Amino acid sequence: MRRTLAVGVAAAALMFASASSASLVVDDVGIRPPDFSEPTTVDNPLAPLSQVVHAVSLGEDHGTPLRIETTLLPETKSIRWKGGSTEVIVSQYFALVGGELVEVTYDWYAQDDDGNVWYFGEDVVNYKDGKPANDHGSWITGTDGPPGMLMPADPQVGDVFHPENIPGLVYEEDRVISTTETIKGPQGPIDGVLEVREERKDGTVEKKYWAPGYGEFRAVTPGEEDVSIVFTLPNEIQSDGSPFALTELQQHAAGAFDLARDARTEDLGDLAITMFEDWRAYGAAEQAIAIKPYVKAVDDALARLARVVATRDTEASAQLAIELELAVLDIMATHDGPPDDLRIDALERRRILEDEADDRAAVANTKALIEVLQDRENPID
Missing domain, CATH: 2.40.360 (YmcC-like fold)
Structure with missing residues (x-):
């Protein structure tokens, strides 16, 4: 222990x-x-x-x-x-x-x-x-x-x-x-x-x-x-269900991964703007009461993703899209409890990139984390 x-x-x-x-x-x-x-x-x-x-x-x-x-x-x-x-x-x-x-x-x-x-x-x-x-x-x-x-x-x-x-x-x-x-x-x-x-x-x-x-x-x-x-x-639960804008941001981050993989750089640039709008729509009031390290993680991931999208670096964009989605899922957990199914989906996408990079240790690490998440159930149910 x-x-x-x-x-x-x-x-x-x-x-x-x-x-x-x-x-x-x-x-x-x-x-x-x-x-x-x-x-x-x-x-x-x-x-x-x-x-x-x-x-x-x-x-x-x-x-x-x-x-x-x-x-x-x-x-x-x-x-x-x-x-x-x-x-x-x-x-x-x-x-x-x-x-x-x-x-x-x-x-x-x-x-x-x-x-x-x-x-x-x-x-x-x-x-x-x-x-x-x-x-x-x-x-x-x-x-x-x-x-x-x-x-x-x-x-x-x-x-x-x-x-x-x-x-x-x-x-x-x-x-x-x-x-x-x-x-x-x-x-x-x-x-x-x-x-x-x-x-x-x-x-x-x-x-x-x-x-x-x-x-x-x-x-x-x-x-x-x-x-x-x-x-x-239950101490820090914020509300029943994630706000629409937050759910949209998570879905758009998942979509950004697909666009980056397909090298659709123009569409990816447009989606980056949309994701900033999603985050603003979530609202300053919601962000103010959210877990501060979680908010900072989303802010940082969004900013870094926007920078690499502007350089048309699709490989880095795919990686950062996953990082952004995982950060958003942390905030969603404060509304719904841990969304382990979505987290596992994001990790599966990360494993694709690790496998293509032939990073055996990273693949094994992500696979092990997925198995850990599968071994627990959403405790808010």
Whole structure:
């Protein structure tokens, strides 16, 4: 888990010994296993994992653009441990670094009767050049050890808990630093944010910020990674259905790809003007409340497409038409939820260009991303 407990009384005692005298280790599952009457209702205010059904985070990983998407899947999973079983929710996580798929993970969570959220493991696939490279970081409760506490019901400053603690495999120790932080959210300031200092098995330290109504909102590893949520469902949904002008812009971007492929440069120039008109018709008011990085991506893609269309560079025009369409689809997601079918169509067009360029790694990467999107369903349905 980029972002779990004692195996018995002895291990729990070791955790107590490692914490400072001012700290309280709160994840005592090895001593007192929790009760799970409604485990798939995960509504802890700081980790509402069954309520926030989709999230997109943007940031940087060692200076390279980072995009993370998490989606609550419709199915649940039964995990056996301690002679019984617990039903858990399943969340799909994937990360793109510089547009390259680097990780796909299926995480398992449940909430106990006291409101604590538990992490039951993860099925990890790490990617290299579009191909599965390894499953480092995978573990499951029962087979590998007990669950880890992701979020206490009532975290207090000084509390210590362990989202992952499987000896020899994974380890994360979280310490609550503050419960009163304020951070900038997609719709304005968010108060009552929990700040956590997380230390991992490899010695790296990460700051995490958990926001009410959102969950893990920001993660910072100094000098390495800084990523924050920019959009969630249902928190940032704007309206029922995408405005006509936005749908037109998406369709025209798809059409621009076809015109570029057919070298119809005059028609492509006319369509470029039409797409600017579509974007203006979407309206300043709509753009003002839209996700700012999404708006900037459309602005930039439109401007770059117009420049290459003017030079009659049809190959670059086809590439930028896809880039524009993907940017528009991000904004459409804020109205309708993720339009994965249209996103897959755009990626299929991108794969055509990559295949013609004989870029095997790019083809494999796009194919893998398409498969990830096919493996989830639109969470707004």
